[in-house]
Amino acid sequence: MRKIIELKNISKAFDGETVLDHISLDIYDNEFITLLGPSGCGKTTTLRIIAGFEQPDEGDVLFLGEDIASLPPHKRNVNTVFQRYALFPHLNVFENIAFPLREKHVPHEEINGKVEEMLKLVALTGFEKRSVTSLSGGQQQRVAIARALVGHPKVLLLDEPLAALDLKLRKDMQQELKGIQKATGITFVFVTHDQEEALSMSDTVVVMSEGKIQQIGTPIDIYNEPQNAFVADFIGESNILNGVMIEDQKVRFSGHVFDCVDGGFGKNEAVDVVVRPEDVDIVPEEKGHLRGVVSSVTFLGVHYEIIVDINNFKWMIQTTDFVDVDEHIGLYIEPDAIHIMKKSKYSGMFGDYSSFSNEFDELSDAEAVEDESL
Amino acid sequence: MKKNNTLLQRLVIAPYSFWALLFIVVPLFFVAYYAFTDSGFHFTTENITRFFTARSSITGDDGTVREVYTYLLIFWRSLKLALISTVICLLLGYPIAYILSRASDRTQKILITLIMIPMWMNFLIRTYAWMTILQDTGILNGLLKSVGLRPLHIIGTETAVVIGMVYDYFPYMILPIYSVMAKMDIKLLEAARDLGCNSFGVLRRVIFPLSLPGVISGITMVLIPSISTFYISQKLGNGKFYLIGDAIEGQYVANNLHFAAAIAFILMIVLLVCMAFMQRYANSKAVA
Numbered sequence: 001m002r003k004i005i006e007l008k009n010i011s012k013a014f015d016g017e018t019v020l021d022h023i024s025l026d027i028y029d030n031e032f033i034t035l036l037g038p039s040g041c042g043k044t045t046t047l048r049i050i051a052g053f054e055q056p057d058e059g060d061v062l063f064l065g066e067d068i069a070s071l072p073p074h075k076r077n078v079n080t081v082f083q084r085y086a087l088f089p090h091l092n093v094f095e096n097i098a099f100p101l102r103e104k105h106v107p108h109e110e111i112n113g114k115v116e117e118m119l120k121l122v123a124l125t126g127f128e129k130r131s132v133t134s135l136s137g138g139q140q141q142r143v144a145i146a147r148a149l150v151g152h153p154k155v156l157l158l159d160e161p162l163a164a165l166d167l168k169l170r171k172d173m174q175q176e177l178k179g180i181q182k183a184t185g186i187t188f189v190f191v192t193h194d195q196e197e198a199l200s201m202s203d204t205v206v207v208m209s210e211g212k213i214q215q216i217g218t219p220i221d222i223y224n225e226p227q228n229a230f231v232a233d234f235i236g237e238s239n240i241l242n243g244v245m246i247e248d249q250k251v252r253f254s255g256h257v258f259d260c261v262d263g264g265f266g267k268n269e270a271v272d273v274v275v276r277p278e279d280v281d282i283v284p285e286e287k288g289h290l291r292g293v294v295s296s297v298t299f300l301g302v303h304y305e306i307i308v309d310i311n312n313f314k315w316m317i318q319t320t321d322f323v324d325v326d327e328h329i330g331l332y333i334e335p336d337a338i339h340i341m342k343k344s345k346y347s348g349m350f351g352d353y354s355s356f357s358n359e360f361d362e363l364s365d366a367e368a369v370e371d372e373s374l
Numbered sequence: 375m376k377k378n379n380t381l382l383q384r385l386v387i388a389p390y391s392f393w394a395l396l397f398i399v400v401p402l403f404f405v406a407y408y409a410f411t412d413s414g415f416h417f418t419t420e421n422i423t424r425f426f427t428a429r430s431s432i433t434g435d436d437g438t439v440r441e442v443y444t445y446l447l448i449f450w451r452s453l454k455l456a457l458i459s460t461v462i463c464l465l466l467g468y469p470i471a472y473i474l475s476r477a478s479d480r481t482q483k484i485l486i487t488l489i490m491i492p493m494w495m496n497f498l499i500r501t502y503a504w505m506t507i508l509q510d511t512g513i514l515n516g517l518l519k520s521v522g523l524r525p526l527h528i529i530g531t532e533t534a535v536v537i538g539m540v541y542d543y544f545p546y547m548i549l550p551i552y553s554v555m556a557k558m559d560i561k562l563l564e565a566a567r568d569l570g571c572n573s574f575g576v577l578r579r580v581i582f583p584l585s586l587p588g589v590i591s592g593i594t595m596v597l598i599p600s601i602s603t604f605y606i607s608q609k610l611g612n613g614k615f616y617l618i619g620d621a622i623e624g625q626y627v628a629n630n631l632h633f634a635a636a637i638a639f640i641l642m643i644v645l646l647v648c649m650a651f652m653q654r655y656a657n658s659k660a661v662a
Contacts, residue, residue, distance in 0.1 A: 051568060053564055053567075053568075072567070073564070073568050074567050074569075074571055074572055074575075078568075079568055080565070080568045082565060083561075086559065086562050086564070087565075088562060088565070088580060088584075089562075089584070090584055099566075099569050102579075103570040103571055104570060148568075151569070151570065
């Protein structure tokens with residue numbers, strides 16, 4: 001596969017505050033790559049540097065091997081779908097999509113043909129004359145995508161394009177975007193803070209935090225083999241415990257020695273141990289590797305989410321079996337359910353569900369979205 | 375919000391309604407009433423026809439005498455000077471408003487204050503200030519002389535009147551355009567650049583069309599007061615350029631209240647028609 005964009009050692013600071021800290025990233029032709037991270041992690045700035053709206057303080061941006069650091073946005077073969085769509089309110093649907101073509105003085109008939117083709121691609125045929133302000137959020141989104149794609153850019157940049165849509169519509173649009181990417185063969189660089197969105201749509205996920213890339217990989221790699229506590233916590237739910245690697249394939253945590261499948265660590269090296277909530281089996285107390293007391297049970301439709309207190313560490317477990325609060329249960333963990341990570345600066349910051357609350361999680365998420373729209 | 379006003383709402387707005395009735399509706403009614411009556415308050419259209427038919431002879435600079443329609447000439451002159459002033463205000467004000475809207479918050483505040491400060495002064499005083507600047511022995515010519523240039527004769531010309539009008543009404547052009555531009559979503563400008571526009575393209579295809587409502591209200595706010603202005607032309611034009619506002623004032627001072635009202639009435643109708651057209655143009659742009 002051909003490299004289409006290369007970011008080399010990019011740094012950027014605003015008012016002395018580092019937003020990007022020496023990041024390097026290769027983006028390949030025809031791939032759907034997602035920059036994933038919490039607000040303030042630098043993902044939007046990375047996108048804006050690729051688009052040309054920001055200049056990196058340090059480092060190079062290569063486009064098909066050529067340095068484009070000094071190229072203004074209108075000369076880059078890259079288009080952006082903005083978070084709040086940024087449709088031109090004084091133009092109708094047709095003229096919004098035709099906007100880049102008119103700038104290039106494309107002949108009339110050709111414009112008609114291309115706009116119709118785009119309207120068909122985003123399923124908005126018949127909306128040509130409509131005012132963009134009269135459209136629903138989802139329809140505006142489609143117009144924005146059509147407008148960005150009509151000039152056939154090499155790369156499409158999408159800045160949290162689905163954040164303003166409601167859940168159902170968001171799911172539909174995820175599928176549709178993926179379909180459009182496949183149909184057009186254009187490289188998509190997608191920015192989001194929603195890990196589910198990232199996992200379901202991407203070929204490659206780039207997890208970012210504090211201006212640094214934490215991990216690059218396929219969705220399955222990122223989920224199954226997180227490189228540090230931040231990634232493990234940010235992607236899905238994780239119980240993250242302090243452990244000691246006794247030898248290859250043997251790890252001790254929560255006062256018990258487990259068989260595992262990972263190796264290559266030093267003897268008695270301190271490590272972070274990740275156990276996903278869905279990988280823990282609930283068994284009668286005497287048959288478990290670990291024993292604990294259920295402290296809360298939440299019904300979530302497909303499964304229950306229970307919090308179990310084991311030696312003052314709160315585990316989250318997802319199970320379809322019903323257990324009651326205050327019940328004493330045993331936990332059984334298969335070797336391949338245990339993932340070992342090197343210690344990092346994020347060790348000890350995540351993975352304990354002592355103060356866990358679903359509601360709180362969602363509240364802080366909503367705030368993050370608001371912040372970024374400012 | 376409910377459409378039907380509650381009693382409380384009506385009570386709250388009552389003073390304003392009363393104020394509007396007393397100081398806007400009633401005077402307008404009197405203007406119309408005086409315009410269509412004679413000194414005995416009998417109905418007549420003579421005041422109106424006088425505006426269109428009154429003739430007088432004027433002596434040109436070369437001594438030739440011409441017969442003209444007095445008030446039509448005055449009206450045309452007012453319209454011409456007002457249009458020139460408005461165009462100059464627009465050409466100067468639009469780029470300033472644009473630069474202003476792109477400046478840092480602090481700079482914006484300082485510049486807006488600077489633009490507003492002259493408005494705190496009475497316009498008579500501002501006009502007198504311009505007299506002292508533009509006089510043949512005034513500040514401007516003093517400056518020109520001191521750098522070895524020939525003095526200019528400006529006072530008493532149409533140029534002087536236009537300068538006075540532009541200076542007086544300039545802020546009314548900048549402020550509405552600036553406020554539209556300052557509110558413009560920066561993302562729209564980025565989108566235009568992203569889609570292939572250079573700086574000029576962004577200005578032509580996005581900023582200008584989106585700033586039209588501000589331009590229209592700026593034009594309205596400059597054209598209307600400058601078409602009906604008086605005093606500026608008396609002081610800066612040395613009374614040579616009698617404008618429609620001066621005509622109304624002159625007739626009023628001479629106690630011809632009915633004819634003064636007729637001129638005011640005709641001016642009002644013309645301005646209303648102009649505004650209706652501009653509003654329609656603005657609306658059609660906004661929809662398209």
